Amino acid sequence: MRNRSKGKLGTWDWQVFCKDTIEGEVMPRCFGSGGNTTYLDWMLSAWGWTISVALLSLVVALVFGSLMGILRTTPNRGLVLLGNAWTELFRNIPLLVQIVLWYHVLPALVPPLQGLPSFLLVVLALGLFTSARISEQVRAGIQSLAHGQRMAGLALGFTLPQTYRYVLLPMAFRIIIPPLTSESMNIVKNSSVAFAVSIAELTLFAMQAQEETSRGIEIYLAVTGLYFITAFAINRVLHFIEGRVRVPGLIAAGDK
C-alpha cells in the first residue's frame, strides 16, 4: 500500500541480537557481561536446550526402538505382540498430544510423576514417539535378510540372542543407517514441540524474542539457520559412520 511500510519490512536489523534482554540496550560486544544477557546469549542457550533434548531423546529412541524392533522378529508370539502393541501405541498418537499426555495427564493419574522435571518428560515423550518409528525400521532391516541367515546361525549352535548379536543385527543395522539418519534429523526438528512444556529451546526463544523485539523476521531466520545446521551436522556424522562401517559386498550397504 505504502512505500514506507514496504521499505520498513525490507530493512534488516541484525543488531537486535546484541540487545540486552532487560533494557533493550545494544551491548558493545554482543554478549552480555556481569549478569546481563543479550538475545544472542539467550539464543545460544536455547540452541543448547534443543541439542540436549534431541540427543537424549535419540538415545531413548534407539534403545527402545531397537529392543522393540528385535522383539517383533522373534519366534515368540507374546514378544511379537508386545513389540507390535508398543509400536502402534506410540506411532498412532500425534506427537504434541503425547507431550501433553506426559506433561498434564499422566502426572494427574500417577502423582509421583509430578516431581519429574519437564525436561525429562519431554525426552521420554519424544524418545518413545521416535522409538516406534525406529522399531519399524529395525524390524524391516531384520526381515530384509534372507531367512537362511537365521537358520544358519541357529544351525551353527548359536543361541537365539547370539544369532541376533553376531549374525542378524550387524547386517540389519548397516542396512537401516539411511532411514535412521532421517529419523535422527527428524528428532532435531520434532524437539521444537518441547516449547509446549516450558523448555527454553529455540522455538520458545523465537516466539518470545520476536514479541519482545518486534524483529520476528531476523529472529526466525537465525533460528531456522540453527535448526538446519544441527540437522545437517547429524546427517554428516551418520554419513561418516555409514562409510566407516561399510562392508564391501554386503547387500544394500552401498557397494563401491
Added chain:
Amino acid sequence: MKIAKIACATLIAAAFASSPTLAQESATLKKIKDAGSATMGVRESSGGLSFTLGDGKFAGFHVELCERVLADVQKQLGLARVDVKFQPVTSQNRIPLMQNGTIDIECGSTTNNAARQKDVAFAVTTFVEEVRIAVKANSGITSISQLNGKNVATTTGTTSVQLLRKHERANSVDFKEVFGKDHADSFLLLESGRADAFVMDSQILAGLIAKSKNPAEFKVVGEVLNVEPINIMMRKDDPGFKKAVDDSLIKLMKSGEIAKTYDKWFMQPIPPANVRIGLPASDATKTAWANPNDKPAEDYAKK
C-alpha cells in the same frame, strides 16, 4: 507555461471539489467511502475485549466501540451503509496488516507503546490493563514478594515474560518460570499445581477464573505489576481518520456511554458460555476516560 499552470491549478481545484471535506485529508476515510465497507481487525481470544463467537462473528468491548465509531464515520461520510468486515489478526501480524491496508481499524488488545507509535497510530485510550497475579485462594500468597523461589507461570510470547525478568533483576529474586503455550495452558499449570502463581493481564486472569471449573478456588491478588494502555489501532499519518475515531470515542466517554458498554462486557454474563468476567473498570481506566489521551505505556511507567 502559463496555460500549464492554470491547467494544473484547475485540476487540483477539481480534485478537491469532487471529494467531500473529510475525505481530502484521509486516505482511510476515502477508502471506506469508495468501497462502502471497512475492515476491522479482531482477535480470536482476547478476553472481553475482542473474541470470536464462531461462524465468523466477533464481539467484545473494543469490537462494540469500533462498531459505534464506524457508525459515526458512516454518518460523517453521508453513506447509506458501511459494511463491516471482520479480519482475525494475531499479535504477530496485526501491525503489518494495518500498514499494508488489509485492515482499516484494529479492535483487539494492542498495547500502545512508543515503539509501535513509530509504525501505527492509536486512538484515545479506552482500556488500561493491569498485570497482576492469580493464585489458588488457599495458597496464602498475597504479594509478588512471596514468590521468591516459587514456580511462576506465564504465557510464551507475551510481554509478561519480560516483565518477570525485569522484576527478578530489580529485586534480586528468583522465580522458577514455567511457560504455558497459551493462556489456557498457563492456567492449567496453576490449576494442576505445577505453578504457584500465574502472572498475566488481570482482564485475562479474570476471564480464565470465571470460566474455570471452580472459580472460588482462585483469586487475583497483590500489587499491580505493570500498567499498559490498550488502544484501538489505526494507520499512521492519517489525521482525518484519527480525528473521526477519537471524536466518536470521546463522545462516548463524555456521555458516560463507554462505562455502560464496559459494564456489558466485563460485568454482565457474555456469550458464548454466558459467564461473567467480573472485572470492574480500574481507576486507571476511569482516569483515561475522564481525560482522553493517547499516551504510550512508557508514560504510565513513569508515574
